[in-house]
Amino acid sequence: MDRISDLPDCILLHILSFLPTKTAFLTTVLSRRWTHLCHHLQHLHFEQNQFPYRNTWPDVSTKKRFLATVNWILSRHKAPPIRTFRLTCDLNHSDEYTVEWFIRKVSGPNLEELNLHLSFCCSGPKVAIPNGVFSCTSLVTLRLKGGLIITPSPSAPSCGYDLPSLKTLQLYNVKTSDGKLEEILSHCTALETLILDSVCPYFFEVQLSICFPSLKSLHFKSHFGETLRLLVIDTPSLKRLDIQVVSGFREIRVRNLHNVEEASIDIHKQSFVLEFLVELCRIRILELGSSVFDCLPEAPQHSIPELTCLQRLELTVRCFDTRYIMDMLHKCPMLKLLAIGFNALQYIILDPHPSRKWEHPVRVPTCLASHLQVIKIKRYVESRDDRDFFAYVLQHGLVLESLDIQVDRSRAKGFPEELSLLPRSSKACQINFCWIPKS
Numbered sequence: 001m002d003r004i005s006d007l008p009d010c011i012l013l014h015i016l017s018f019l020p021t022k023t024a025f026l027t028t029v030l031s032r033r034w035t036h037l038c039h040h041l042q043h044l045h046f047e048q049n050q051f052p053y054r055n056t057w058p059d060v061s062t063k064k065r066f067l068a069t070v071n072w073i074l075s076r077h078k079a080p081p082i083r084t085f086r087l088t089c090d091l092n093h094s095d096e097y098t099v100e101w102f103i104r105k106v107s108g109p110n111l112e113e114l115n116l117h118l119s120f121c122c123s124g125p126k127v128a129i130p131n132g133v134f135s136c137t138s139l140v141t142l143r144l145k146g147g148l149i150i151t152p153s154p155s156a157p158s159c160g161y162d163l164p165s166l167k168t169l170q171l172y173n174v175k176t177s178d179g180k181l182e183e184i185l186s187h188c189t190a191l192e193t194l195i196l197d198s199v200c201p202y203f204f205e206v207q208l209s210i211c212f213p214s215l216k217s218l219h220f221k222s223h224f225g226e227t228l229r230l231l232v233i234d235t236p237s238l239k240r241l242d243i244q245v246v247s248g249f250r251e252i253r254v255r256n257l258h259n260v261e262e263a264s265i266d267i268h269k270q271s272f273v274l275e276f277l278v279e280l281c282r283i284r285i286l287e288l289g290s291s292v293f294d295c296l297p298e299a300p301q302h303s304i305p306e307l308t309c310l311q312r313l314e315l316t317v318r319c320f321d322t323r324y325i326m327d328m329l330h331k332c333p334m335l336k337l338l339a340i341g342f343n344a345l346q347y348i349i350l351d352p353h354p355s356r357k358w359e360h361p362v363r364v365p366t367c368l369a370s371h372l373q374v375i376k377i378k379r380y381v382e383s384r385d386d387r388d389f390f391a392y393v394l395q396h397g398l399v400l401e402s403l404d405i406q407v408d409r410s411r412a413k414g415f416p417e418e419l420s421l422l423p424r425s426s427k428a429c430q431i432n433f434c435w436i437p438k439s
Contacts (some may be wrong), residue, residue, distance in 0.1 A: 335367035341378035
């Protein structure tokens, strides 16, 4: 007995909303009622990989059939309005206007999520996001990835942006006209999650202000180079920060990061790194990337602020700079876990601090004597004074529980056996080795 068909339409539509749209439309073979339901779906999810190539269609590409299917479904869609639209596909020049029509078709006062993940087969013009997307007052989530342009339409002298409900904005590899990104952000008054990954302006030098009282998570990765003149971050509610600046920018102003609990920083300029560290006074989890390793070890120790709440520290290094590591340990009195990862390119990159030698610390770092329980070394390759470091932490690590080292089997040269013989102050301490997988 077909009991599911006895359910009311609203429940069946809710069930279908959890399925990929292609799967939902397979139910149309059951009866006319299911066809009617599918043309009233409010949540449409399209992925090109759901439409594999079939030998029965040798003259039509997978992509063309996929776009034709999406077009057919949207053209026949009936009320109520679409609430969720997700599209993942590959495009070429001839497909740009088709996708722009898709976006205009689904945009409306009831749209809550728009998720576009596009890949282009060649360079050239990209899909322009219609202005109407940025005036969808019900929009809660907006994700745009790859080959997309945010720029005013020639036929629209005023944009009328209004995004009062938007909580999640994620932009990856998106281009914008000068000042357009900041204008859009100024209308996102309820924003909680912001991802700006390789978002590039088209024309002149710009400044970018990320100032949201409600923002909780920020990911910023920049390929701006010298076009980004000024970056301002003022986010009093922020909990998670991830910032990576591949190319330099001229000035940064950071305020109100006192509630951040977890951060990842990969910036090559010392003054900018220190500015972030000063603001991150309550940080609990901190990751410092390889770009930080190129600049922070040269900073005077007194200029590095004390991170009194930090419990987990992860350092990415190009070589085993023990003075840098010890300086950071002195600044983290409550540290419980230290992870040191070697950069994947460390075999071919020279030591940026060749004059740095092991110096026996005048005093034992507070965390080493009272809190540090775990030390992890990832992709380890021997350096000039690392044995002195290991001997020191094993001798003074009073509460150390484990020293875990991932080592290259071909380059170990008896190192595991030698390290295992070093004396340990903590009877609970275990030294564990694993091998780096062969590539």
